[in-house]
Amino acid sequence: MANGKIYSFTKGVISNDVLDFSQRTPFVREVMLEKINPSRIILPMKMNYGVPCEPVVKKGDTVKVGQCVGMPAPHTFASPVHSGISGTVTDVAPVTLPNGISCMAVFIENDMKRTTIESIRPRTHMNMSAAETVAIIRAAGICGMGGEGIPTAAKISRAKRHNVSELLVNCLQSEPFATCDLTVICDHTDYVVRGACAVAATSGARKVRFLISHKRKAEQKMLQASIDSIKNEFDNIDLEICLFRDRYPQGYYRLVAKALYGKNLAEGAILEEECGAVMFNCSTLYAVWRALADNMPLTDRIVSVCTDSYCKHNVLVPIGTPLSEIVNSGSGSVPVTDRIIWGNCLTGLAVQDPENTPVIKITSAVTVAPSNFIPKTPCIHCGLCSETCPMSLSPNIVYEMLVQGLSQKAAEEGGRDCIACGTCSYICPAGIDLAAMIAPFASAGRIIEENSLLHNTSFSTGSVKEVAEDMVGEISLLEEFTEDDEDKKEVDPSAITLPFKGGKTI
Secondary structure, eight states: OOOOOOESSSOOOOSSTTGGGOOOOOOOOOOOOEOOOEEEEEESEEEEEEESOOOOOOOTOOBBTTOOOOOOOOOOOOOEESSSSSSEEEEEEEETTTTTTTEEEEEEEEOSSSBBOTOOOOSSOOOOEHHHHHHHHHOOOOTTTSSSSOBBBHHHHHHHTTTTOEEEEEEEOOOOTTOOOHHHHHOHHHHHHHHHHHHHHHOOOOOEEEEEEEEEEHHHHHHHHHHHHGGGTTTTSSEEEEEEEEOTTTTTHHHHHIIOOOOOTTOOOOHHHHHHHEEEEEHHHHHHHHHHOOOOOOEEEEEEEEEEEEEEEEEEEEEBBBHHHOOOOOSSOOOOEEEEEEEETOOOEOSSSGGBBOOTTOOOEEEEEOOOOOOOOOOOOOOOHHOOOOOOOOOOHHHHHHTTOOOOHHHTTTGOOEEEEOHHHHOOOOOOHHHHHHHHHHHHHOOOOSTTTTTTOOOOOOOOOOOOOOOOOOOOOSSSSOOOOOHHHHOOTTOOEEESSTTTOO
């Protein structure tokens, strides 16, 4: 049960506006979630934090739903890519995504038969060690579905190294208008809770806390009912619901640390080390349980289709679906004057070619917005950007420093702490796009690791033969797993069995 306390950070609230959460239209659960079956998909070999995969299919090959079409090259940090449709590979060619990622991509034409490979079926048992659980999650290509997309298996390993005590489930859905995570909670509550418990047990956490808005009463009840029915299966894990105020960008990990633990994390600090906790998006944990129980890799996701005034609806789409097929799916063509945004209304990127821009693993929304041109004037020093900045910056001052070329002074003003939430640009009555100047400065000043989302994006020309043969062709996820040397070192004779004592038939 929730402890009655309501958590939050300071600032970040936009008042007297459609983005004011107190004015939001309540989330309306769709009677039946629309499923889009696109005519084709485009599967980039890099959709998350890491390096690109190697394509393991070629032009002319036939593929099935769940088939692996992209595998990590040996000794690389990458996540496998699977097809969400059946059909024929029409091309394997380079693509460039709106966020600047360049990599190879597999183009597949849909045969509309939705033929699924034979290995996708409910598991006959759940007697798995922690190492086997991580192996399944890794092979399923699951990554964080609410942010940069850190591979889930890697995040579990990091949590184990830091001996975390708590697992946080991000159900906050703080981005205005988007409700895809709320849909997951409503439609797949048990999968979210079971996935959270399995990951907690794997990472060593003894407590799971579901973070959700205090206004989402129906979703709270559904979570609590699921917790009550499942808790006996995971009797060594404490399950709790934590209520948060509606504020954007509430789900960002540094703001969660401030709200929940009272800690101000420096740039580069992590929850695992500073707070003894690890956080996963609820959609990610749903995908985890699908992989563990149903042997289904990450092939599709729920996406919010948003307009400038409210969330129109949520749709279930195969990963790789072009944006054009989503926005025109049930409401006719989008006016040519409107902008199509790859992502949410404040943090997304406008696209010029929606026909060839696909939904990827971390795409939670597609936004259609009218082309409003706000007259730009000099800063009027109203202070609204400072009042709403969740990182307590003075964006107008940092912006002016950057315009004048005073990057050192901009850094001294805290410019490196910008999290690119876009509230300063949205709230500015002078029409100044503050975030467009500050966010790249902050990003450029951070240490870019070898495997980060924005590093090493050129596609590889390595041979397909270098890829492990046991994951090619008709294979999606394997019923049996061979632990690698790293896993063997981490697993001791008393390792837990997940997620049920003695196993359980599904």
